[in-house]
Amino acid sequence: MGRYFASRLGQLILTLFIYITLVYFILQAMPGDITQALVFNPRIPQSARAALQHQLGLDAPLVVQYFHYVRNFFTGNLGVSFSHYPRPVWNILAERIPRTLLLFTTSTLLSFYVGYILGRVIAWRRGGFVDYGATVVGVTFWTAFYPLLALILIWLFASELHWLPLNQFISPTLWLDAPVTSNTIFHYMILSLAGAALLLALVYALVPRWVRRPSSRCWVTRGAWVVALAGLVSGWWASGYAALAWDIVSHMVLPVVTLTLISFAGNMLLMRDSMLETTREDYVLAARAKGLPDRVVRDRHAARTALLPVVTSFALSLGSVMGGGLVTETVFSWPGLGQILFDAAIQADYPLATGALAFTGIFVLVAHLVADVLYAWLDPRISVVSSESEAST
Amino acid sequence: MSSGAEKTRTPLLMLDHYTMHYATKRGPVQAVGGVTLQLHRGQSLGLVGESGCGKTSVAMSVIRLLPENARPVAGRILFNGIDLLSLDDEQMRRLRWKSIAMVFQAAMNSLNPVYRVSDQIVEAITTHEPEVTEDEARERVANLFEMVGLARDRMDRYPHEYSGGMKQRAVIAMALACRPQLVIADEPTTALDVIVQDRILREMDEIRRRLHMSMIYISHDISVIAEVSDVVAVMYAGKLVEFGSAEDIFKRPQHPYAVGLMAAYPSILGERRQLETIAGEPPNLLDPPPGCRFHPRCPFATEQCRREEPPLTEVSPGRQVACWHPVEPAGRASSSRGQYSTRPPHAADQA
Numbered sequence: 001m002g003r004y005f006a007s008r009l010g011q012l013i014l015t016l017f018i019y020i021t022l023v024y025f026i027l028q029a030m031p032g033d034i035t036q037a038l039v040f041n042p043r044i045p046q047s048a049r050a051a052l053q054h055q056l057g058l059d060a061p062l063v064v065q066y067f068h069y070v071r072n073f074f075t076g077n078l079g080v081s082f083s084h085y086p087r088p089v090w091n092i093l094a095e096r097i098p099r100t101l102l103l104f105t106t107s108t109l110l111s112f113y114v115g116y117i118l119g120r121v122i123a124w125r126r127g128g129f130v131d132y133g134a135t136v137v138g139v140t141f142w143t144a145f146y147p148l149l150a151l152i153l154i155w156l157f158a159s160e161l162h163w164l165p166l167n168q169f170i171s172p173t174l175w176l177d178a179p180v181t182s183n184t185i186f187h188y189m190i191l192s193l194a195g196a197a198l199l200l201a202l203v204y205a206l207v208p209r210w211v212r213r214p215s216s217r218c219w220v221t222r223g224a225w226v227v228a229l230a231g232l233v234s235g236w237w238a239s240g241y242a243a244l245a246w247d248i249v250s251h252m253v254l255p256v257v258t259l260t261l262i263s264f265a266g267n268m269l270l271m272r273d274s275m276l277e278t279t280r281e282d283y284v285l286a287a288r289a290k291g292l293p294d295r296v297v298r299d300r301h302a303a304r305t306a307l308l309p310v311v312t313s314f315a316l317s318l319g320s321v322m323g324g325g326l327v328t329e330t331v332f333s334w335p336g337l338g339q340i341l342f343d344a345a346i347q348a349d350y351p352l353a354t355g356a357l358a359f360t361g362i363f364v365l366v367a368h369l370v371a372d373v374l375y376a377w378l379d380p381r382i383s384v385v386s387s388e389s390e391a392s393t
Numbered sequence: 394m395s396s397g398a399e400k401t402r403t404p405l406l407m408l409d410h411y412t413m414h415y416a417t418k419r420g421p422v423q424a425v426g427g428v429t430l431q432l433h434r435g436q437s438l439g440l441v442g443e444s445g446c447g448k449t450s451v452a453m454s455v456i457r458l459l460p461e462n463a464r465p466v467a468g469r470i471l472f473n474g475i476d477l478l479s480l481d482d483e484q485m486r487r488l489r490w491k492s493i494a495m496v497f498q499a500a501m502n503s504l505n506p507v508y509r510v511s512d513q514i515v516e517a518i519t520t521h522e523p524e525v526t527e528d529e530a531r532e533r534v535a536n537l538f539e540m541v542g543l544a545r546d547r548m549d550r551y552p553h554e555y556s557g558g559m560k561q562r563a564v565i566a567m568a569l570a571c572r573p574q575l576v577i578a579d580e581p582t583t584a585l586d587v588i589v590q591d592r593i594l595r596e597m598d599e600i601r602r603r604l605h606m607s608m609i610y611i612s613h614d615i616s617v618i619a620e621v622s623d624v625v626a627v628m629y630a631g632k633l634v635e636f637g638s639a640e641d642i643f644k645r646p647q648h649p650y651a652v653g654l655m656a657a658y659p660s661i662l663g664e665r666r667q668l669e670t671i672a673g674e675p676p677n678l679l680d681p682p683p684g685c686r687f688h689p690r691c692p693f694a695t696e697q698c699r700r701e702e703p704p705l706t707e708v709s710p711g712r713q714v715a716c717w718h719p720v721e722p723a724g725r726a727s728s729s730r731g732q733y734s735t736r737p738p739h740a741a742d743q744a
Contacts, residue, residue, distance in 0.1 A: 286503035289458055290517040290567075291489030300516075301505055380551040381506055
């Protein structure tokens with residue numbers, strides 16, 4: 001197990017290095033630099049521009065700049081943003097990444113879950129009304145022009161019906177005399193969510209070992225969900241900042257719903273196809289012959305094995321969580337990583353753009369590692385642990 | 394096994410003119426045509442015939458796991474006197490495995506790759522016997538493993554950690570988990586090499602006798618059937634053509650198709666001889682031939698065979714043949730074989 005992770009980590013660092021190099025040179029290939037903005041102002045002398053270039057290190061040869069960057073990157077120094085001078089890139093990313101992460105992880109998980117549940121049902125009752133309905137609706141959203149769909153939903157739910165707030169991350173008026181900043185509240189939100197997720201993950205990991213009977217397992221996991229949700233709600237209620245936290249949540253609803261709507265069909269159809277294949281397998285017939293109830297055959301035998309290819313696609317879409325945010329964050333004015341990447345690229349703010357892209361890359365790589373581990377956990381045939389223990393005996 | 398006293402009791406399983414079609418776009422495929430047979434408690438029945446003759450359709454009808462386009466058209470399937478076709482899905486579900494279990498064709502694939510073998514057997518036990526605790530069920534699995542010749546500590550492994558023969562044994566252990574009255578084994582050993590095949594068959598037969606279960610063996614391989622069956626039913630193109638004790642069927646087959654089937658298999662102990670094949674192909678069941686379904690391939694076919702369907706008639710006690718011109722039991726098998734091969738199909742047409 002340890003050796004497996006060590007080798008995977010080595011691969012990961014190598015891939016990251018290649019990725020950073022590519023990103024660096026592609027960004028440098030853009031014409032001009034940040035000082036070009038000054039050229040358009042005739043009152044600024046050429047010497048001032050040169051001085052600025054020297055100060056930012058832009059007059060050194062590209063290769064020298066590159067080695068500086070790589071050295072700094074792997075020692076944890078991402079440099080200083082040009083456009084937000086003198087704010088360090090690290091500081092900007094630390095503010096933006098959690099926002100993007102929460103928004104897109106929520107929608108990806110939701111889209112995956114909805115797709116899994118619907119795909120499972122329509123594969124089992126193939127050709128029925130639900131099958132046609134879900135497929136038509138899903139594919140319609142899947143093929144819809146995304147920014148237009150987003151605008152329609154914003155117009156309908158925020159502008160016309162006033163059910164949800166209009167864009168942005170927070171409602172500024174609410175926070176005017178708040179004793180804390182939105183970032184603080186947001187970080188506590190993420191922490192509390194992570195705590196709840198950890199609790200659930202622990203319960204799911206330990207239940208098969210501690211609880212033997214499947215029916216009581218089901219109750220334990222349900223109980224864990226109730227405890228986690230109740231803990232979240234009551235904890236925030238007790239803190240007195242529930243209204244502020246709710247403000248952030250309500251701003252997330254519309255982008256999350258839009259992202260889920262456009263993407264769930266992919267997971268749904270993948271799950272449907274995968275499940276149509278497993279329902280033809282002999283072990284599903286055997287499960288039915290064993291007299292297991294229909295729902296058990298569907299969920300525990302057909303869907304469980306059909307899940308494997310869907311998990312791969314899930315991990316890949318987790319990777320695009322960071323990268324694919326540009327359009328969404330622009331349309332919903334969500335101040336996340338995508339938006340900052342866009343601004344940085346427009347203004348030739350190399351350190352910020354490289355830093356943003358580097359973190360996108362790191363996230364994709366980690367997502368793939370998570371997928372491998374998840375896959376090995378779901379499919380005993382690909383166990384990394386067993387191959388080692390067999391080699392040692 | 395087939396004593397007179399046994400026969401007077403209600404048979405465990407009785408197919409009564411059971412007819413089943415598969416609905417297809419090109420019309421109904423007449424997969425099972427009016428099959429009547431009985432199986433008594435503790436008896437084993439061998440179902441033989443070529444691929445596509447309806448053996449598996451009969452088996453799947455008994456456990457009611459037919460594909461969606463299957464349409465039972467006529468007849469009854471009585472299990473302990475209850476018509477299985479009249480049960481609703483829930484009643485049938487409760488009966489499965491508890492009373493009728495199955496060892497599947499390609500048993501290797503009937504274990505789910507993502508679960509431990511023990512869990513897959515425990516699952517069957519706790520579904521049907523909710524009063525059994527998980528520990529008791531696991532103990533039962535361990536005993537079953539020993540019964541089928543597997544080490545107890547193997548049970549918590551995953552299927553991919555088993556060899557083919559071990560998987561087969563595990564699947565047999567699974568079939569016995571709820572002590573069923575009837576086990577249907579559909580080509581139970583086809584995927585195994587001959588030595589393992591033979592050993593597993595003997596052990597299955599031994600277990601069946603010990604537990605006094607009934608068993609239906611389905612195979613195209615008559616050597617498998619010969620080894621483990623008390624009674625044998627020969628099927629051809631969805632029809633039951635001959636039924637009788639294993640000894641009678643193998644030593645003195647009377648239906649020309651059964652004669653041909655026996656001639657097509659080598660015998661280890663018998664004299665060396667050229668194996669014979671039955672010329673022609675089984676009919677298309679979308680449009681089966683009129684009269685006897687075997688007549689286009691039968692060397693003895695007459696005008697009557699082409700027009701009228703021969704009924705299954707009792708030729709001697711416990712022996713039924715559906716043929717207008719059964720091969721005389723007095724005639725030695727070798728002579729009938731000779732006759733069989735010297736006359737080409739449709740010879741009667743030219744005569």
